[in-house]
Amino acid sequence: MAKITLKINGQDVQVDEGSTILQAAKEAGIYVPTLCYHPFLPLEEACRICVVEEVRRGWSTLVAACVFPVRQGMVIETDSEMVNESRRTILELLLSDHPNACMTCQATGECELQDLAYRFQVTAGAYQGQRHKYPVDSDPHPLLHIDMNKCVLCRRCIRACHDIQGADIWTKVGRGFNQRISTAFELPLLDAGCESCGHCADFCPVDAIGVRSGRGEVRPWNAVSGSTVCLQCACGCLAQYQVAGDKVVRVRGDFRSPANRGALCKLGRFNFDFINGPQRLTETLVRGESGELKPVALAEAIETTAKALSEVRDAGESASIGIIAGGMLANEDYYAAQKLARGGLFTNNIDHVSGPWQLPVYEGLSTSLGLGAMTNSLEDLSQARSILVMGSNTLEKQAIAALKVRAAVRGGAKLLLAHPREVGLGKDAKMQLAIQPGSEDALVLAFIKTILDQKLYDEAFLEAYTQDFDKLVRSMEKVELAELAEKTGLSAAVLTEAAQMYAAQRPACLIYGLETGAAALNETFYRMCAALQLLLGSVGMAGGGVNVLGAAGNAQGAADFGAWPKYLPGYRPAGQSGTKKMIAKLWGAELPGAAGLSWPEMFEAMEKGTLTCLYLIGVDPFSVGIAPNKVEAALARLKLLIVQDCRKTRALDFAHVVLPAAPFIAKQGTAINCERRLQKLEPVVRSGVAGDFELINGILKAVNESLAFTGVDQAFAEAVQLHKDLDNLNLAAVTVEGVQLPVSPEGSGTERLGLPLEEGKAKFKFYAARM
Amino acid sequence: MDCNIQEVDAIIEQWGAKPDSLLQIMLDINHRYHYLPKESVKRVAERLEMPLNQLFSVATFFKVFSLVPRGRTIVHICTGTACHVKGAPKLLDRFEKDLKLRPGETTADLALTLETVNCVGACSAAPVVLVDGVTHTEMSANKISKLAKELKAQEG
Ligand code: SF4
Ligand code: SF4
Ligand code: SF4
Ligand code: FES
Ligand code: FES
Numbered sequence: 001m002a003k004i005t006l007k008i009n010g011q012d013v014q015v016d017e018g019s020t021i022l023q024a025a026k027e028a029g030i031y032v033p034t035l036c037y038h039p040f041l042p043l044e045e046a047c048r049i050c051v052v053e054e055v056r057r058g059w060s061t062l063v064a065a066c067v068f069p070v071r072q073g074m075v076i077e078t079d080s081e082m083v084n085e086s087r088r089t090i091l092e093l094l095l096s097d098h099p100n101a102c103m104t105c106q107a108t109g110e111c112e113l114q115d116l117a118y119r120f121q122v123t124a125g126a127y128q129g130q131r132h133k134y135p136v137d138s139d140p141h142p143l144l145h146i147d148m149n150k151c152v153l154c155r156r157c158i159r160a161c162h163d164i165q166g167a168d169i170w171t172k173v174g175r176g177f178n179q180r181i182s183t184a185f186e187l188p189l190l191d192a193g194c195e196s197c198g199h200c201a202d203f204c205p206v207d208a209i210g211v212r213s214g215r216g217e218v219r220p221w222n223a224v225s226g227s228t229v230c231l232q233c234a235c236g237c238l239a240q241y242q243v244a245g246d247k248v249v250r251v252r253g254d255f256r257s258p259a260n261r262g263a264l265c266k267l268g269r270f271n272f273d274f275i276n277g278p279q280r281l282t283e284t285l286v287r288g289e290s291g292e293l294k295p296v297a298l299a300e301a302i303e304t305t306a307k308a309l310s311e312v313r314d315a316g317e318s319a320s321i322g323i324i325a326g327g328m329l330a331n332e333d334y335y336a337a338q339k340l341a342r343g344g345l346f347t348n349n350i351d352h353v354s355g356p357w358q359l360p361v362y363e364g365l366s367t368s369l370g371l372g373a374m375t376n377s378l379e380d381l382s383q384a385r386s387i388l389v390m391g392s393n394t395l396e397k398q399a400i401a402a403l404k405v406r407a408a409v410r411g412g413a414k415l416l417l418a419h420p421r422e423v424g425l426g427k428d429a430k431m432q433l434a435i436q437p438g439s440e441d442a443l444v445l446a447f448i449k450t451i452l453d454q455k456l457y458d459e460a461f462l463e464a465y466t467q468d469f470d471k472l473v474r475s476m477e478k479v480e481l482a483e484l485a486e487k488t489g490l491s492a493a494v495l496t497e498a499a500q501m502y503a504a505q506r507p508a509c510l511i512y513g514l515e516t517g518a519a520a521l522n523e524t525f526y527r528m529c530a531a532l533q534l535l536l537g538s539v540g541m542a543g544g545g546v547n548v549l550g551a552a553g554n555a556q557g558a559a560d561f562g563a564w565p566k567y568l569p570g571y572r573p574a575g576q577s578g579t580k581k582m583i584a585k586l587w588g589a590e591l592p593g594a595a596g597l598s599w600p601e602m603f604e605a606m607e608k609g610t611l612t613c614l615y616l617i618g619v620d621p622f623s624v625g626i627a628p629n630k631v632e633a634a635l636a637r638l639k640l641l642i643v644q645d646c647r648k649t650r651a652l653d654f655a656h657v658v659l660p661a662a663p664f665i666a667k668q669g670t671a672i673n674c675e676r677r678l679q680k681l682e683p684v685v686r687s688g689v690a691g692d693f694e695l696i697n698g699i700l701k702a703v704n705e706s707l708a709f710t711g712v713d714q715a716f717a718e719a720v721q722l723h724k725d726l727d728n729l730n731l732a733a734v735t736v737e738g739v740q741l742p743v744s745p746e747g748s749g750t751e752r753l754g755l756p757l758e759e760g761k762a763k764f765k766f767y768a769a770r771m
Numbered sequence: 772m773d774c775n776i777q778e779v780d781a782i783i784e785q786w787g788a789k790p791d792s793l794l795q796i797m798l799d800i801n802h803r804y805h806y807l808p809k810e811s812v813k814r815v816a817e818r819l820e821m822p823l824n825q826l827f828s829v830a831t832f833f834k835v836f837s838l839v840p841r842g843r844t845i846v847h848i849c850t851g852t853a854c855h856v857k858g859a860p861k862l863l864d865r866f867e868k869d870l871k872l873r874p875g876e877t878t879a880d881l882a883l884t885l886e887t888v889n890c891v892g893a894c895s896a897a898p899v900v901l902v903d904g905v906t907h908t909e910m911s912a913n914k915i916s917k918l919a920k921e922l923k924a925q926e927g
Contacts, residue, residue: 158824162822168822168823168824168825169824170824171824171825171827171828172828173827173828173831174831174832175831175832183824183827184823184824184826184827185809185827185838192824
């Protein structure tokens with residue numbers, strides 16, 4: 001890009017053509033105040049606090065630095081009398097219509113208006129103008145606190161609500177002095193359709209839009225801030241937690257991770273009751289002779305547990321032991337858990353809650369595309385031209401993906417939304433397909449059928465990058481559109497129209513939400529998704545791909561680090577002799593043979609009485625989708641139930657040992673989000689109890705000391721030796737941006753699945769369709 | 772007046788359902804109903820595929836638009852400097868006395884709306900009153916009383 005040289009305060013500055021004066025000043029380390037400007041929002045030029053003096057021959061003008069582009073030879077003064085006079089006037093005017101109640105204001109200490117007034121030493125009272133009087137706390141929103149008396153009309157809220165959330169709730173109303181920020185028809189926020197993402201509160205520079213939590217209780221400087229990855233869904237947002245004592249006060253988006261770039265959802269931002277609330281589990285308990293749970297020392301509980309488990313193992317009954325892990329653990333927790341199961345207790349009965357859903361994703365996609373996970377990056381989704389979203393209420397369950405979809409729609413993409421229920425992206429969809437539950441496979445086949453019949457596919461792409469096209473064609477010959485229509489509950493005409501719309505603009509982007517609850521689709525479904533995308537030439541580029549979003553916070557990490565019955569870390573098949581040899585060398589332990597039980601199979605085995613010892617790590621068995629009476633019956637038959645969790649669940653009623661664990665925000669380790677991004681977890685709160693890793697490692701040590709880890713880092717270092725996609729990854733080199741798997745030996749990540757461009761590289765494979 | 776969606780659709784059709792036509796469409800609807808019924812604004816947002824909040828912003832920005840019902844006849848009393856000096860306040864008082872109408876208000880039968888305006892550029896003939904855009908010059912309290920009577924009679 002062409003470079004431009006300009007002078008700022010007498011200093012030569014060189015920047016890219018098209019930069020703004022503000023960017024140039026930043027580059028040169030020169031301060032220019034801003035208020036309406038935000039680096040992660042579109043430009044607005046609403047406040048003009050950023051004015052600088054552009055000096056021309058004999059005269060000069062004031063220009064807004066945040067929007068004004070640089071020109072070759074430009075001469076800029078950022079600190080002249082003219083500039084400062086103008087800035088002070090703007091601030092005086094702002095303060096003349098402001099409550100100036102900093103003593104009691106929640107934003108004090110992090111308010112941008114206050115900081116500007118301080119910097120320029122401007123006080124209220126220079127202008128005695130009319131002043132707005134709006135009601136304080138004017139909206140009944142349960143999470144947000146609105147006080148428009150403090151509004152400086154910067155319109156960041158409007159831009160955040162539009163450009164980041166895509167909800168379009170806030171708007172400017174009226175003109176001149178009567179202009180104010182409100183909603184369409186001045187409805188209360190929730191009635192106007194507010195999605196409670198809280199972005200407006202994050203971006204508001206003052207306390208006009210704030211949050212309710214911590215209000216009047218905690219001053220910002222009495223809280224400490226730290227960032228870690230939110231594990232409440234598979235997007236893996238980097239979030240900044242403000243913590244006072246051991247309580248979370250407020251959560252903000254952290255802009256540094258490409259996963260979310262500062263965005264968060266309602267869950268990540270406001271759902272921290274399980275950390276703060278009375279449901280927190282803090283006591284170590286063991287069920288005594290009398291049948292009551294009694295507090296004991298942690299060491300004693302671990303010893304009791306390990307002894308009981310070892311006895312079962314030593315009696316040759318390892319197959320009656322099972323471990324189920326939750327979806328919000330760290331990679332190292334999963335790795336330790338599977339090592340405990342396999343190496344320590346000689347069983348492959350280890351699974352994580354979303355295992356049965358993640359397994360076919362891996363098996364279907366790794367065979368057809370060579371990458372067994374979401375093929376693209378979250379950011380990529382915004383480049384799509386047509387989009388098919390299936391399988392979850394994406395706006396609630398994987399919000400960041402939904403926001404990218406909305407960004408694509410704003411850019412002209414057509415969205416098709418297929419879900420049995422009314423879901424969050426409805427208002428953005430061109431077509432909503434109310435399909436029968438579990439009929440996504442029929443829908444995808446109908447699309448393939450139509451595209452083949454009407455020759456809507458991308459011939460050049462097929463020729464260049466794929467093989468076995470004829471296999472797919474032949475297998476589709478027998479498939480009838482009418483039959484597929486019946487399965488989906490839609491008419492053949494609607495299916496055809498939808499398929500045509502989907503095929504009309506490219507890249508086409510397929511998104512599958514992987515809602516647990518519903519029956520898991522088999523690997524053929526994912527192969528058909530891959531086939532559909534290949535037909536449309538929409539694999540290997542931004543805006544295309546097969547994007548399966550991940551069923552739980554760290555479901556991808558659980559898979560990569562081997563917390564499931566069929567594969568060891570790095571997707572090494574259980575029971576395979578090569579794997580066994582390699583592990584025996586690494587761990588110094590013998591491995592059990594064939595694949596173990598998935599967790600639904602474990603529940604069946606419990607009912608039959610063949611699985612008698614269960615270790616639950618961060619999972620509430622009453623929320624996995626099995627009928628409560630069946631769960632009760634299964635748990636009641638157990639000889640040993642170990643419940644390890646950060647919150648109390650009904651499982652405690654059946655537990656023999658209860659181990660309190662730290663919540664995810666108190667953990668150190670790593671996690672992998674749906675877009676394969678490995679990110680570091682940093683503890684942002686002191687929890688007072690051990691983390692999952694310490695607890696699992698404690699048991700591991702007691703059942704076989706030689707298997708135990710010296711710490712989280714060592715567990716990671718050991719695991720990466722087993723995973724070719726994490727080949728020798730040096731954790732210390734991973735930045736806050738994380739790194740996307742597969743990671744090359746040099747440590748660089750993979751943003752998206754690429755095209756097989758090189759000669760001799762395996763082409764994408766088509767599989768025969770099966771219904 | 773109830774808003775008729777077919778009628779709104781016809782207006783949208785006439786200008787084309789695209790964001791560029793927004794102002795013309797809103798002007799026509801405002802003209803047809805003398806205000807912008809809520810349902811019509813929602814319909815336009817839907818048809819033009821524009822966020823409702825943006826339309827609301829536009830509707831509150833321009834003075835021509837009203838979001839509350841307005842009379843079939845709009846009376847503007849000029850309160851610009853010249854008219855003010857020449858007795859506009861007296862005209863307002865008399866109008867309120869005769870028709871119980873203050874600036875910004877509309878009669879219950881939706882016959883009349885009274886508004887003020889800041890100078891219509893006819894200062895030499897102040898004070899000035901506009902009835903549906905037709906200028907009445909050099910008004911007095913008595914003249915406006917007469918005008919009020921006529922307006923009432925017209926509506927019958
Ligand atoms: S919380 Fe989110 S959806 Fe609601 S008004 Fe704010 S930005 Fe918009
Ligand atoms: S509410 Fe906050 S973000 Fe919105 S315009 Fe006012 S000051 Fe700016
Ligand atoms: S989108 Fe997911 S990862 Fe991001 S804040 Fe929400 S729950 Fe957390
Ligand atoms: S910061 Fe530049 S105009 Fe507001
Ligand atoms: S002041 Fe009334 S016409 Fe100018």
